[in-house]
Amino acid sequence: MSSSPSAPVLWFSVPLSHGNVHVQGVSSLCIFFFDFSMILQQQHTRKYGKIFKSHFGPQFVVSVADRDMVAQVLRAEGDAPQRANMESWQEYRDLRGRATGLISAEGEQWLKMRRVLRQRILKPKDVAVFSGEVNQVIADLIQRIYILRSQADDGETVTNVNDLFFRYSMEGVATILFESRLGCLENVVPQTTVEYIQALELMFSMFKTSMYAGAIPRWLRPLIPKPWREFCRSWDGLFKFSQIHVDKKLRSIQCQMDQGERARGGLLTYLVLSQALTLEEIYANVTEMLLAGVDTTSFTLSWAVYLLARHPEVQQTVYRQIVRNLGERHVPTAADVPKVPLVRALLKETLRLFPVLPGNGRVTQEDLVIGGYLIPKGTQLALCHYATSYEDENFPRAREFRPERWLREDSLSRVDNFGSIPFGYGVRSCIGRRIAELEIHLVMIQLLQHFEIKTSPRTKAVRAKTHGLLTPGEPIHVRFVNRK
Numbered sequence: 001m002s003s004s005p006s007a008p009v010l011w012f013s014v015p016l017s018h019g020n021v022h023v024q025g026v027s028s029l030c031i032f033f034f035d036f037s038m039i040l041q042q043q044h045t046r047k048y049g050k051i052f053k054s055h056f057g058p059q060f061v062v063s064v065a066d067r068d069m070v071a072q073v074l075r076a077e078g079d080a081p082q083r084a085n086m087e088s089w090q091e092y093r094d095l096r097g098r099a100t101g102l103i104s105a106e107g108e109q110w111l112k113m114r115r116v117l118r119q120r121i122l123k124p125k126d127v128a129v130f131s132g133e134v135n136q137v138i139a140d141l142i143q144r145i146y147i148l149r150s151q152a153d154d155g156e157t158v159t160n161v162n163d164l165f166f167r168y169s170m171e172g173v174a175t176i177l178f179e180s181r182l183g184c185l186e187n188v189v190p191q192t193t194v195e196y197i198q199a200l201e202l203m204f205s206m207f208k209t210s211m212y213a214g215a216i217p218r219w220l221r222p223l224i225p226k227p228w229r230e231f232c233r234s235w236d237g238l239f240k241f242s243q244i245h246v247d248k249k250l251r252s253i254q255c256q257m258d259q260g261e262r263a264r265g266g267l268l269t270y271l272v273l274s275q276a277l278t279l280e281e282i283y284a285n286v287t288e289m290l291l292a293g294v295d296t297t298s299f300t301l302s303w304a305v306y307l308l309a310r311h312p313e314v315q316q317t318v319y320r321q322i323v324r325n326l327g328e329r330h331v332p333t334a335a336d337v338p339k340v341p342l343v344r345a346l347l348k349e350t351l352r353l354f355p356v357l358p359g360n361g362r363v364t365q366e367d368l369v370i371g372g373y374l375i376p377k378g379t380q381l382a383l384c385h386y387a388t389s390y391e392d393e394n395f396p397r398a399r400e401f402r403p404e405r406w407l408r409e410d411s412l413s414r415v416d417n418f419g420s421i422p423f424g425y426g427v428r429s430c431i432g433r434r435i436a437e438l439e440i441h442l443v444m445i446q447l448l449q450h451f452e453i454k455t456s457p458r459t460k461a462v463r464a465k466t467h468g469l470l471t472p473g474e475p476i477h478v479r480f481v482n483r484k
């Protein structure tokens, strides 16, 4: 969009007038995607309006917390939108001679990889073929719930469900990405997987510190070496793990070919055989996808279970639809999901209330006029969809957990709603969305078929906190009670 001469120039701030821009001295951190604490999003939107400017050290960020303005920004995007500055990720990759993956790449490099990957995992029908593999993981998850319950005093409570769902999500996404099982849901988890989990934990535990490290000039690193060292160490661990599994697959494909067999398989086999990406690009992409696909899915599942336990009437309605349309024990596949629209609605409503990525980052690639303000090219934007998700204007009775609002027949629902875009929107939206949906839909159906999920005396009111991602502020404990 071209700049309008009459629009105030947001970048340099403007004298008070209608819709004046406020300069904030708060820390708006540009991390994984964009961590702009959900509390701050809401507080600042109330105080400063739906578009305001913040600064983090020398860096300025324009926050947009309005459904229509967010839609305007995302609809105006070019072919290769730029998310936010990923310099520290890039620097690590340069240092170790590694390639960038979808998250960290920009421009032509990103476009090339996205074109390849989107052919295989972007559409629901592409991932529907993984239903069988995901169901095997779900069978192990349910077994694990029986084991954990049997160890509880009341024979029903599972403590810290996120630990369980973390293992499920990791196993599920790895089954699809590596075409092999990792053993996360077994009693004794293999050592390489334990090491990966440690690297992942390290990555998240010092996320903010490491990003400060990225923002600190290099010459200061000798004085404060730890954050950068840890950042590199965690990436080393993540890359090492992916490389082990990709190489294993390579060897097995080679073996098949040596025996004159045609190698068949899923995503990884396709990537290897098509040679559309270099081997380094394959390592980088599976590393970044695994990183992006585990906590996001597990936190969402933890919240969904928490909400269902606290809203038994909603749970009962969803369960009744499952029994009516699929049966009590039918093992669902992707083809069954449209028959239970309340399960889809449950996921949308969970992500509206607890969007695991509460905001999203973009760098404008052209001058834009948003809300009457000129936003010059190169400005960093924070799209605050946590704030818009809680607006009554976008979602009537927004604080209530009402999955049915997402059903077409619901009188309060609104189609094409940019108020809640937990997977982003457009050409740079989440490439793993369909994988996450498959994993969550199928597991929610089966969990509800097997168990009634109930609060236990240990279930507290859990608040969300931001820690790079929006996470439960404390462990969630619930009872998994056998269905009669």
Ligand code: HEM
Residues within 6 Å of the ligand: 033, 083, 102, 103, 114, 173, 288, 289, 290, 292, 293, 294, 296, 297, 300, 351, 355, 356, 357, 360, 361, 421, 422, 423, 424, 425, 427, 428, 429, 430, 431, 432, 433, 435, 436
């Ligand atoms: C509930 C689960 C998930 C949520 C809420 C989620 C959300 C998001 C969001 C908001 C973005 C940024 C989109 C944008 O900038 O417009 C994103 C990007 C991305 N996600 Fe997810 N995600 C989830 C699961 C997954 C899974 C399972 C995978 C991999 C298998 C994955 C891989 C990625 C990748 C690679 C990107 C970067 C895409 C690009 O830049 O082209 N995500 N995700």
